[in-house]
Amino acid sequence: MLASRIHNLKESPVRELLKQIGTPGMISFAGGLPSADCFPELDLAGVKPEKLQYGASEGDLELRNKVADLLTERGVSTDPDRVLILSGSQQGIDLVAKLLIESGTKVAVETPTYLAALQVFDLFGANYAPICPSSIEVSGARLVYTNPTFQNPTGHCYSQQQRHELASACDNSGAVLFEDDPYRDLVYDQCSRTPICSYLRHSEWIYQSSFSKSIAPGLRLGYLTASETLFPHLVRLKQAADLHSCRISQAMITQLLSMENHSYREIASYYKDRRDTFDELLSQMFEDIAVWQIPTGGLFFWLQLKPHLSIDTRTILGKSINNGVAFMPGEYFYPKGIKPVSSLRLNFSNACPNQAAIGLSRLADIIRYEGTKPE
Numbered sequence: 001m002l003a004s005r006i007h008n009l010k011e012s013p014v015r016e017l018l019k020q021i022g023t024p025g026m027i028s029f030a031g032g033l034p035s036a037d038c039f040p041e042l043d044l045a046g047v048k049p050e051k052l053q054y055g056a057s058e059g060d061l062e063l064r065n066k067v068a069d070l071l072t073e074r075g076v077s078t079d080p081d082r083v084l085i086l087s088g089s090q091q092g093i094d095l096v097a098k099l100l101i102e103s104g105t106k107v108a109v110e111t112p113t114y115l116a117a118l119q120v121f122d123l124f125g126a127n128y129a130p131i132c133p134s135s136i137e138v139s140g141a142r143l144v145y146t147n148p149t150f151q152n153p154t155g156h157c158y159s160q161q162q163r164h165e166l167a168s169a170c171d172n173s174g175a176v177l178f179e180d181d182p183y184r185d186l187v188y189d190q191c192s193r194t195p196i197c198s199y200l201r202h203s204e205w206i207y208q209s210s211f212s213k214s215i216a217p218g219l220r221l222g223y224l225t226a227s228e229t230l231f232p233h234l235v236r237l238k239q240a241a242d243l244h245s246c247r248i249s250q251a252m253i254t255q256l257l258s259m260e261n262h263s264y265r266e267i268a269s270y271y272k273d274r275r276d277t278f279d280e281l282l283s284q285m286f287e288d289i290a291v292w293q294i295p296t297g298g299l300f301f302w303l304q305l306k307p308h309l310s311i312d313t314r315t316i317l318g319k320s321i322n323n324g325v326a327f328m329p330g331e332y333f334y335p336k337g338i339k340p341v342s343s344l345r346l347n348f349s350n351a352c353p354n355q356a357a358i359g360l361s362r363l364a365d366i367i368r369y370e371g372t373k374p375e
């Protein structure tokens, strides 16, 4: 009765975990949740009734104009007619997978990579090859999926040189570059953020970003642009998927982007403080059990456990949740066929510093106990 590909579709551990986060008293380092303190005040009364009518599949022109300006500032060559407003950038992943992946298609990904991209790519039957940061090997891959700026889950940001290397690798191999860039506005330290697609000479490409992390995820809005050959197909796929994205959300984002004092600087400074406090807490509680780097942007710390307590962190998640602490086991972020490293992804933006201290202390105790107890 069911299409055979449905057996490739696994439930998302993140979304399952998100259900637990609402439990009273739960301290969560699990989701990529922006802090509710950073949500904007939106004026719903200012939205015109005409926005209740059906709209264009590409998105409303006022918003596409604004997005085209943002993209041009970043160095991505496009115009409003080549911007597609998405119902969250997760939708872009779905549309691109429908366009380019069939059973057995080789997709090059970072290892680890964004879990919900793997969920979609798996559904369409992808096989995987790793993109190695030092020697970028993409031969044989039809599609290269990258999240180069403050990556989910590792927080890694590609250097200028790594960006050039990946662009040349795509140009040389003919692979399509799919650049996913939702965290770029949450920047705390000087680093390179130029989109890789702006360095391509002839390869086909898709570039996408989102308003979820920098404005509000509940509005469910993202956007993409793509090379001329690919763009019309993506518009048709969007039409077939949901006709168009919510026009009230589009009007709200347009309103916010039009405000004269609109800037992400305040949000970034709020998160930078949270990041620094989190790092201090980690140094007090995790130094003997894990290694990590301070992320220059985004929402996550990525911790690798030291070899003497190499445990699969998926096995301690239940115990941690029973102790009131949710986190994301890093092992979930590895594509099939790649051996996972013993690791944790910790979101630092959601829990307040006091709660973070309590949660990290409990989590470190669990790891120490489970990692050193006799078999």
Ligand SMILES: Cc1ncc(COP(=O)(O)O)c(C=O)c1O
Binding pocket: 032, 087, 088, 089, 090, 091, 114, 147, 152, 180, 182, 209, 210, 211, 212, 217, 220, 221, 222
């Ligand atoms: C790398 C990456 N891409 C895409 C998304 C999807 O975001 P949204 O659909 O809210 O725009 C996320 C969300 O966490 C993400 O981390």
